[in-house]
Amino acid sequence: MRGNGLAPPLLAIEGLAVSYGAVPAVDGVSLEIHPGELRVILGANGAGKTTIIKTVLGLLRPRRGRILLDGTQDLLRCRPHQIHRMGIAWVPEGRQLWSTLTVLDNLRLGGFRERDETVVARRIDEMFQRFPRLGERRNQISGSLSGGEQQMVAIARALVSGPRLLLMDEPSLGLAPLVVRDVFALVKEINAMGIAILMVEQNARQALKVADWAYLLETGRIVESGPAAEVAGKESVQAVFLGGHA
Amino acid sequence: MDLFLQQIANGLIIGSTYAVVALGFALAFSVLRVIHFAHPDVFMVGMFAGLVTAETFPFGGLALAMLGGLIGAGVLGYAIERSVIEPLRGRDVLTTLIATLGVAIMLQNGMALIVGPDPVPYPPLLPRRFLDIGPVSVTVRQAANLGICLLLLAFVSLYVRGTRIGRATRAIAERPDVAAAFGVDVARVCQVTIVVASAMAGIAAVSVGTLYGSASAFVGLLYGLKAFTCMLVAGNRYFEGVAAVAIFLGVLEALVTGYVSSSLRDAVAFLVLIGVLYFRPNGLFGSYQT
Numbered sequence A: 001m002r003g004n005g006l007a008p009p010l011l012a013i014e015g016l017a018v019s020y021g022a023v024p025a026v027d028g029v030s031l032e033i034h035p036g037e038l039r040v041i042l043g044a045n046g047a048g049k050t051t052i053i054k055t056v057l058g059l060l061r062p063r064r065g066r067i068l069l070d071g072t073q074d075l076l077r078c079r080p081h082q083i084h085r086m087g088i089a090w091v092p093e094g095r096q097l098w099s100t101l102t103v104l105d106n107l108r109l110g111g112f113r114e115r116d117e118t119v120v121a122r123r124i125d126e127m128f129q130r131f132p133r134l135g136e137r138r139n140q141i142s143g144s145l146s147g148g149e150q151q152m153v154a155i156a157r158a159l160v161s162g163p164r165l166l167l168m169d170e171p172s173l174g175l176a177p178l179v180v181r182d183v184f185a186l187v188k189e190i191n192a193m194g195i196a197i198l199m200v201e202q203n204a205r206q207a208l209k210v211a212d213w214a215y216l217l218e219t220g221r222i223v224e225s226g227p228a229a230e231v232a233g234k235e236s237v238q239a240v241f242l243g244g245h246a
Numbered sequence B: 001m002d003l004f005l006q007q008i009a010n011g012l013i014i015g016s017t018y019a020v021v022a023l024g025f026a027l028a029f030s031v032l033r034v035i036h037f038a039h040p041d042v043f044m045v046g047m048f049a050g051l052v053t054a055e056t057f058p059f060g061g062l063a064l065a066m067l068g069g070l071i072g073a074g075v076l077g078y079a080i081e082r083s084v085i086e087p088l089r090g091r092d093v094l095t096t097l098i099a100t101l102g103v104a105i106m107l108q109n110g111m112a113l114i115v116g117p118d119p120v121p122y123p124p125l126l127p128r129r130f131l132d133i134g135p136v137s138v139t140v141r142q143a144a145n146l147g148i149c150l151l152l153l154a155f156v157s158l159y160v161r162g163t164r165i166g167r168a169t170r171a172i173a174e175r176p177d178v179a180a181a182f183g184v185d186v187a188r189v190c191q192v193t194i195v196v197a198s199a200m201a202g203i204a205a206v207s208v209g210t211l212y213g214s215a216s217a218f219v220g221l222l223y224g225l226k227a228f229t230c231m232l233v234a235g236n237r238y239f240e241g242v243a244a245v246a247i248f249l250g251v252l253e254a255l256v257t258g259y260v261s262s263s264l265r266d267a268v269a270f271l272v273l274i275g276v277l278y279f280r281p282n283g284l285f286g287s288y289q290t
Helices: A049-057 A080-086 A103-110 A118-129 A132-136 A147-160 A175-192 A204-209 A228-234 A235-242 B001-031 B039-056 B061-088 B093-115 B140-162 B164-174 B177-182 B186-211 B218-232 B239-260 B262-277
Strands: A009-020 A023-033 A038-043 A064-069 A088-091 A165-169 A196-201 A213-218 A220-225 B130-133 B136-139
Touching: A009 A165, A023 A038, A023 A049, A023 A064, A023 A147, A023 B218, A038 A049, A038 A175, A038 A204, A038 A235, A038 B061, A038 B136, A049 A196, A064 A118, A080 A088, A080 B001, A080 B177, A088 A147, A103 A118, A103 A147, A103 B164, A118 A147, A132 A147, A132 A235, A132 B140, A147 A165, A147 A175, A147 A228, A147 B093, A175 A196, A175 A204, A196 B061, A196 B262, A204 A235, A220 A228, B001 B039, B001 B136, B001 B140, B001 B164, B001 B186, B001 B218, B001 B239, B039 B061, B039 B093, B039 B186, B039 B218, B061 B093, B061 B186, B093 B218, B130 B140, B136 B140, B140 B164, B140 B239, B164 B186, B177 B186, B218 B239
Parallel strands: A038 A196, A038 A213, A088 A165, A165 A196
Antiparallel strands: A009 A023, A009 A064, A213 A220, B130 B136
């Protein structure tokens, strides 16, 4: 059913090249994700993972390449707020909450694209049921929450927009091991709701457990690509990410 | 004691005016990342727009003159945003600073060409009568100025906290990229922000013109430097903080004038403000890392 070429991919990145000044960050990356899938891009610090995400969001301009939504919509012609309104939401690296705003205001801003306030209020209520701790802290300044709670706000903020595709940048970064387990369980749960997820991670062990498909990114190029179970068995991945750790 | 209360009242009146201009500065800096040195001159143009309105429609009173100030300053602010600030978006902060400084000089000298370099009389839109509130005595004009400025400050606070676009405004101030990625049209909100800042400066300017009974092409200079300093001292994390520092500055000036000497007024006030920055370099209420 996946990648059978009949339906266009939800998101297709073709020959993407991005550089910061003269320094290339991403060099000829092609990848795709289909509706309902969970795909992960593995790579070390500086491999270009965040650059890919930010380019899809319209926050960076590539030197070359194409990014197509639904096989037709060229995202490189769109500005960030227009791309978001097509159903793409972001869980940024390091959460990046609006730290002086309350939890509730962060979630309201997550629903900014939805003009019907009652829809936003209902979605926020759903989030407070799913994360009761956030409900208790709804009027607290988000900067005062713990790292794990902030990550929940970041994920809830993205979900309030009602996305088709969720871009998650290192959701486990800087969290305690127990919280990391919760986050990956939550990623799996969101995906089961039918939301496609493109996730970038350094925590290869956990990410490969939940993902359908994995890409391995090294210095701006994709060096491995395949079903997550297969990629997990590759020597290159074993050596770099899975070897030596308990 | 009576002198103390009187000077507190005088300080609140002048400080609330500084606060309106400073808040406009802070909005422009936080949201557009620009040190908008033409903002005090938008205030000045608003003052003359109110003057022209009042002289053209003598029966319109203060309200119509304020509407004139609001429109004049709002349209000018919008024009500056579209023609000078927007094309320079993403450049170094010094580039837009110099560009808006250029606009400021053009506005000051352009207005001086039209009305002359000296202050011109402002129409008496309010009576000169005194009001006695306990031991404190203020004119109707002073009371009106304080009321109008406090209302404008309250309006901005409600706007950024209670409305959808206002929340987006604060979101851009802290994280413009994240705001854009959550559907906020950053360019549009920047335009709205400048129009709001300019329009409220225009309203306050008419009130200030009425208060002092005169308008000058160079009135912006006085307010600009003080408003800019207040923004630095408060930090850009909370808009209300900027207003609080500006009001404090007004009170401090009035107390120095009353108890020490009016010639030491600015020296003492700026010394205290710079002293605050020495101990809290990110501002009294903190600043976003930008």
